[in-house]
Amino acid sequence: MAKSQINLIALPGIPDIVPGDDLPAVILAALERANLRLQSGDVVVVTQKIVSKAEGCAIPLETIIPSPKALALAEVTDKDPQLVEVILRESRGVIRQRGGTLIMETRHGWICANAGVDRSNVGGALGEVALPLPPDPDTSAQHIREALQKATGADIAVLITDTHGRPWREGTVNVTIGSAGMMPLADLRGTVDRYGYILRATIVARADELAAASGLLMGQAGEGIPVVLIRGAEYPRGAGRSTQMQRPPERDLFR
Amino acid sequence: MAKSQINLIALPGIPDIVPGDDLPAVILAALERANLRLQSGDVVVVTQKIVSKAEGCAIPLETIIPSPKALALAEVTDKDPQLVEVILRESRGVIRQRGGTLIMETRHGWICANAGVDRSNVGGALGEVALPLPPDPDTSAQHIREALQKATGADIAVLITDTHGRPWREGTVNVTIGSAGMMPLADLRGTVDRYGYILRATIVARADELAAASGLLMGQAGEGIPVVLIRGAEYPRGAGRSTQMQRPPERDLFR
Secondary structure (H helix, E strand, O other), X not given: OOOOEEEXXXXXXXXXXOOOOOXXXXXXXXHHHOXXXXXXXXXXXXEHHHHHHHOOOOEEHHHOOOOHHXXXXXXXXXXXXXXXXXXXXXXXXXXXXXXXXXEEEEOOOOEEEHHHOEEEOOOHHHOOEEEOOOOOHHHHHHHHXXXXXXXXXXXXXXXXXXXXXXXXXXXXXXXXXXXXXXXOOEEOOOOEOOOOEEOOOOEEOHHHHHHHHHHXXXXXXXXXXXXXXXXXXXXXXXXXXXXXXXXOHHHOOOO | OOOOEEEEEEOOOOOOOOOOOOHHHHHHHHHHHOOOOOOOOOEEEEEHHHHHHHOOOXXXXXXXXXXXXXXXXXXXXXXXXXXXXXXXXXXXXXEEEEOOEEEEEEOOOOEEEXXXXXXXXXXXXXXXXXXXXXXXXXXXXXXXXXXXHHHHOOOOEEEEEEEEXXXXXXXXXXXXXXXXXXXXXXXXOOOEOOOOEEOOOOEXXXXXXXXXXXXXXXXXXXXXXXXXXXXXXXXXXXXXXXXXXXXXHHHOOOO
């Protein structure tokens, strides 16, 4: 029986994250400020940006020496060669390039613009920096989950998300690039809905639905809502990895 | 200032929909059963299936005479020729075909498997039927919105959704194929987040985030939750059309 109500709750007051910050402690403090206690079945959604920052992934661009390949790709895309070098280091390869658009396969296997590398002009002591995705988001999610569960006793799921563009459709949506405590895909194959229609939607990307829902609160420019709590959602429990959502290249019609 | 909490509420007890049913009346009755009153800013999300059924879109497959093109495509995809004929009538063209997978551009401009055509083995008096998407989902959404606003006085948005697969990522997500009362895209271009990172996610597909969120409640096999109320979400108001989310082919790298 599906639950009838789901709550999406922004966790307020999370400070700027710096390398070495203890994200579970930061999240627990934010929950306490909001008078919330984690409950079993909750989903804690964390933007990749604060995970990358906490893990010290930011790279000062001035330290980067672009390879000949980066120089060539920077030329055709009209991008900063040092940024392109970081993008290439984060990638298995280029999926598509046209003009300044660079769709890459990240080293984790995600396909997105610029391999998910952000840049900032206000890197503080580091100067101008590039911020790649966390190196292993599933493991990052698992660490956050274990710490939150140890502190609260609640059996929860943790998602790490990023905003991706899509083919054919304008606008970005938040998607999951790291998960712990759930199976990212809900397998409904072989089922028929109550109207007798065979379900076309046989395997539902539950982790991406949760990520997109959290984007409704995270996605405000300048607001800085890096963590969203989702309460009441059904999801398949288990030790799944977000990479189960990666379609194998040989079964993908759009590479 | 972003709101800090969003509620997703399944509307229970919606009966099987038949051609000619008054969907706004059905939705109002479901709201009343749930002791809910529409408020300005609410979003009412409706699955395309009940819109198609109410609009009498179901086609008895035995009445369909497949064209030579449908017969040929049925052969290579190992699909029912009559179903393929309906899919072709609903389409501008084939985007990709491999084995039994048929990715079409619908006559509205959406790109999805089988042009969004469902089939049912239990069509009742009609026998086996194919159920295409509504012919003009934006107008359908507008009609529902006007009737709900007239009845309640609340300034709301209405979305009509379908579940689509995606390139590169396994699993389906609910997306918007019809909208009224909102701009489907939230334009954040030129903004910088609080960490000083230039927002890569410059244009957010807010209507698709709302659709995916509703999928958390709709997506249960056999449960039949065709309408979800979303309360507390921020979205850009205006007389937008969902088709604004369709990327023009000349700017699409994946056709």
